[in-house]
Amino acid sequence: MKNWINRLLSGADSQADAPQGAAAAPDEPSADAAGDGAGIDALYYEWLAGPAIFEAPPETERQILDQISQLTQNPAFAAELVPRIPDLIPKLLRSLRDENVTTGELASQVAEDVVLVAEVLREANSAYYRPMTPIKTLDAAIMLLGQNGLRMLLARVAFRPVIRMHESGFARRAAPLVWNHSEKCAVAASLMAPGLTADIFESCLAGLMQDVGLIVAFRLADRVCPNGKVPASTAFGVELLARSRLLSGVIATHWDFPNNVAEAISQAGEPDGSPLAQALGQGDRIAKLRILIDAGLVGEDDALVNEALNGFQRRCLGKLSNLES
Structure with a gap:
């Protein structure tokens, strides 16, 4: 895990994509x-x-x-x-620092891991996000989560084998x-x-x-x-x-x-x-x-x-x- 956290956070958009209502004092x-x-x-x-x-x-x-x-x-x-984190996670997190990265490019990287695909789709369809209709495609799921939502999801996926x-x-x-x-x-x-x-x-x-x-x-x-x-x-x-x-x-x-x-x-x-x-x-x-x-x-x-x-x-x-x- 060494050094990847600093590389990730150095370009993170700290307040973008905050959950609705979260900015209230x-x-x-x-x-x-x-x-x-x-x-x-x-x-x-x-x-x-x-x-x-x-x-x-x-x-x-x-x-x-x-x-x-x-x-x-x-x-x-x-x-x-x-344990240490899966190798794919730092790669994805680095991509999220790039303001020019497209949803399709992110989707193609996520698609490399079938477990990660399932996690993203499950998250997008969860009661937390409450989509009006079921989210069935990876592109749609990533658009709904936004960069901050995807960052936090990937961090959770990264830490799961460390804890569990x-x-x-x-x-x-x-x-x-x-x-x-x-x-x-x-x-x-x-x-x-x-x-x-x-x-x-x-x-x-x-x-x-x-x-x-x-x-x-x-x-x-x-x-x-x-x-x-x-x-x-x-x-x-x-x-x-x-x-x-x-x-x-x-x-x-x-x-x-x-x-x-x-x-x-x-x-x-x-x-x-x-x-x-x-x-x-x-x-x-x-x-x-x-x-x-x-x-x-x-x-x-x-x-x-x-x-x-x-x-x-x-x-x-x-x-x-x-x-x-």
Whole structure:
């Protein structure tokens, strides 16, 4: 993945093709996001862990957390614990930088991969875009998505094998659940971006990258914990999520992401973070709440939702219900 992200973003049109309504200024938050975030993270970890929990001794929890922190000092080794992206994706993303590239030229490149063709058509016909009539051709699908929509779709396709890898132990169980969050976080962060003067595509990219460290963390946990289990403590889970996000940031730096994207991942949720970090933090919170609502762990009108989200963010929460996991 080295260097291609910089080449891509250096020519990206940051605000073009924003989703309709996304540029509206967000309302003021109704509560302290940091306090709400800890409670949401605790519930999210419970959902992730599910039945695969055991009462781990403190030294086991400490060993896992220490190993995650140690990997932040060795990002090259951490990066080797996750797969790399398909070769076709960087080629397509570079083409999207070219203002003169035609829809037909893009379609011919997408057509090289039958899986990618199916992804583009599925996206164009999704409830998110709501076409008046079914989209049946690749050219029509690419025209509907627009360059920003296609960029974000390709980024999701690129990251899917990184997150949803075939693994053993708890990491294998968690991978599709983490990917569900990654996709929702990327969309939510991109919707939050315009109102915060953050770059739409960089917000999407940060949302997809944020969970890479968590997959690495679960691989480490599988080496320490028995039989595909993870510690039951939600306090441990909240700390694991926090340290994993920092690990994602250093892996992003190792992969030559722009500094502001890597920094945003590390600063997500901090009230004095950059606009990109704020977009990511809000997107992360919205995505987790959508997952918890869909799982029946939180109600649509639960106090946790009302206190964590303002009106604009609640509309985004509703938008995420149209996304297929």
